[in-house]
Amino acid sequence: MDFDTENRILPSDIPSDATDFGRRRVLSVLAASAAAAGLSPLSEPAVAQAARGLSPAAGASKAPPVPPFKRNARWSVTEAPNSWDDITTYNNFYEFGLDKSDPYEKAQAFRTRPWSVDIAGEAEVTGRFTLEDIIKPHALEERVYRFRCVEGWSRIVPWLGFPLGDLLKRFRPTSRAKFVEMTTLLDPRQMPGQRTGVLDWPYVEGLRIDEAMHPLTLLAVGLHGRWLPNQSGAPLRLVVPWKYGFKSVKSIVRIRFTERQPRTSWNVAAPEEYGFFANVNPAVDHPRWSQAKERRIGAGFLAPRIDTLPFNGYAAEVASLYRGLDLRRFY
Numbered sequence: 001m002d003f004d005t006e007n008r009i010l011p012s013d014i015p016s017d018a019t020d021f022g023r024r025r026v027l028s029v030l031a032a033s034a035a036a037a038g039l040s041p042l043s044e045p046a047v048a049q050a051a052r053g054l055s056p057a058a059g060a061s062k063a064p065p066v067p068p069f070k071r072n073a074r075w076s077v078t079e080a081p082n083s084w085d086d087i088t089t090y091n092n093f094y095e096f097g098l099d100k101s102d103p104y105e106k107a108q109a110f111r112t113r114p115w116s117v118d119i120a121g122e123a124e125v126t127g128r129f130t131l132e133d134i135i136k137p138h139a140l141e142e143r144v145y146r147f148r149c150v151e152g153w154s155r156i157v158p159w160l161g162f163p164l165g166d167l168l169k170r171f172r173p174t175s176r177a178k179f180v181e182m183t184t185l186l187d188p189r190q191m192p193g194q195r196t197g198v199l200d201w202p203y204v205e206g207l208r209i210d211e212a213m214h215p216l217t218l219l220a221v222g223l224h225g226r227w228l229p230n231q232s233g234a235p236l237r238l239v240v241p242w243k244y245g246f247k248s249v250k251s252i253v254r255i256r257f258t259e260r261q262p263r264t265s266w267n268v269a270a271p272e273e274y275g276f277f278a279n280v281n282p283a284v285d286h287p288r289w290s291q292a293k294e295r296r297i298g299a300g301f302l303a304p305r306i307d308t309l310p311f312n313g314y315a316a317e318v319a320s321l322y323r324g325l326d327l328r329r330f331y
């Protein structure tokens, strides 16, 4: 879809907290190396099936029970998590509309099983893998993270997932893999927002490889002990707790290792407003509002806003990744 500057709407064009409260690749997989990595690429017929987008009656699989998991205290904050309703009825997922209630209201019929993920680019193991292949070898853990949207709201989320780095290592990135690009499903039939020119679809995000490999960077498959609901980015979404929420790309179908910095959706749409790094930084204002404070969802509109912390409170863990980088210029 061509980028349509006429119809373009930026998150910042929408009445936000910060302003007024109002509001592919063929299976060229080395089978041997895939097997060595504990992965079995999909067969062609299965790929074709997944690509056709079968109706639920014709083949959508039911989600299995969530396996047992433990909370990882090392990587969890002690603040009380927001409720399931707080986390799943007020969302940004522009593929389903621009209002915060749209994802909850319009994503319920979205089919997230069967699901597959393409692994591409600078890695020894590439190909298309089922969701089950992606998840299975990893022990799921709960991590309670702070989450800060660039619009000025925040919440505390008990994610269920596993470190992205553990998955990436299975594909054996080459020395040329300097970045990781992640892409959301493109399916305008299922995603009404993709029939509009709000963004240049599909939604793309990316990280530098060291950010992607950082132990805090999570691939989430659930929250509050349940599988992710569709509006939260089922069946697989990224969570990078020290960055603004728009880096946390939802419903991922492709992971590509690249030598060059990926062209990410919001950075392309409005480079002066949304940097590639997007590290939470109360000292660098958005061009149209301050980032010094945030509104905690669920606290009530009258509750005083709280201070936003550098790197969203994760400076001790991640500030060293950016040594020597001017974070006022490269935000």
Ligand code: MTE
Pocket: 011, 087, 090, 091, 092, 093, 094, 095, 148, 149, 150, 184, 203, 231, 232, 233, 244, 245, 246, 247, 248, 249, 250, 251
């Ligand atoms: N991913 C996709 N594919 N589409 C989106 O519109 N919005 C981003 C991010 N990931 C978005 C996305 C933004 S702006 C935010 S703040 C978070 O998702 C919101 O995640 P949540 O709704 O689960 O809280």
